[in-house]
Amino acid sequence: MFSGFERKEFAELLRSLGTKEILIQDKSGLLLLRPSGERSVNHFSFLAAFTSQEEFRIINAGKPLGTLPLSRPVEEGSHLIFAGRRWRVLSCRPEDRVIEVETAKGGKLPLFDGMGGKVHDRIRKEMRCILSELSPVSFLDKVAARQLEEARCAYAQLGLDHNLILNNGSDTVLFTWLGDWINDTLALMLIHHGLGASNEGLLVRIHGTKYDEVMNVLSKMRSTLPDSPELLAHSVQNKLREKWDYLLTEPLLRKTYASRELDLTGARQFILEISRLSHI
Numbered sequence: 001m002f003s004g005f006e007r008k009e010f011a012e013l014l015r016s017l018g019t020k021e022i023l024i025q026d027k028s029g030l031l032l033l034r035p036s037g038e039r040s041v042n043h044f045s046f047l048a049a050f051t052s053q054e055e056f057r058i059i060n061a062g063k064p065l066g067t068l069p070l071s072r073p074v075e076e077g078s079h080l081i082f083a084g085r086r087w088r089v090l091s092c093r094p095e096d097r098v099i100e101v102e103t104a105k106g107g108k109l110p111l112f113d114g115m116g117g118k119v120h121d122r123i124r125k126e127m128r129c130i131l132s133e134l135s136p137v138s139f140l141d142k143v144a145a146r147q148l149e150e151a152r153c154a155y156a157q158l159g160l161d162h163n164l165i166l167n168n169g170s171d172t173v174l175f176t177w178l179g180d181w182i183n184d185t186l187a188l189m190l191i192h193h194g195l196g197a198s199n200e201g202l203l204v205r206i207h208g209t210k211y212d213e214v215m216n217v218l219s220k221m222r223s224t225l226p227d228s229p230e231l232l233a234h235s236v237q238n239k240l241r242e243k244w245d246y247l248l249t250e251p252l253l254r255k256t257y258a259s260r261e262l263d264l265t266g267a268r269q270f271i272l273e274i275s276r277l278s279h280i
Contacts, residue, residue, distance in 0.1 A: 065082060074236065075092070165215070175202060
């Protein structure tokens with residue numbers, strides 16, 4: 001039931017529940033609920049399996065811009081799309097649900113804002129298969145069929161059957177054709193190597209960085225991969241995702257977030273693959 005949960009981590013969790021006044025231990029060693037714990041257990045929402053996603057207030061130079069639900073990792077220096085513009089994150093206060101941003105330079109915005117539900121590897125690989133084929137898709141109407149043809153032409157012109165890394169204006173993009181768990185991990189790894197990166201669905205964008213510099217960083221990353229995803233999760237500001245995450249200590253929260261949201265093994269495999277194809 002608690003596979004992967006070590007004895008010392010369980011003790012750490014119990015101490016955290018005591019610090020947060022959820023539990024108390026009597027002289028016999030029996031664990032009892034404290035008043036705040038009683039209120040939580042007796043509340044109608046206690047048995048609910050799911051919780052609604054909370055929104056963050058986006059602030060620019062002291063001016064509220066609006067609210068945004070965040071399901072992707074946010075840390076200082078990362079980018080997000082809001083109100084038709086690209087913003088750079090200056091700070092994030094998860095306890096207050098506030099993110100301070102500044103305008104970020106960039107070209108044409110992606111249609112994908114990076115804040116929706118996650119997409120699995122199999123979906124992205126199937127998308128690539130469809131783009132690489134020539135046969136028509138029978139159930140598409142005329143408009144959708146024309147859009148598919150345009151996408152297939154772009155796929156062929158850019159050589160995306162073999163090119164995984166391309167210049168895009170002042171940015172460089174990595175076409176991973178992988179799911180958001182791997183893309184989020186790659187973006188965090190690039191950020192930890194000093195680059196501004198964001199997951200934009202089909203690709204990971206490295207902001208304001210040219211091809212050669214990205215290739216140099218990827219070469220370094222190949223030989224300096226992090227030992228554990230918890231190291232990448234350390235600087236993520238919005239790790240509170242599930243209903244009871246706020247009761248965890250920071251180390252347990254990092255481990256929980258990393259196990260749910262990141263895929264270090266898949267990211268490593270992609271870096272090795274792009275290194276092989278690019279001969280770096």
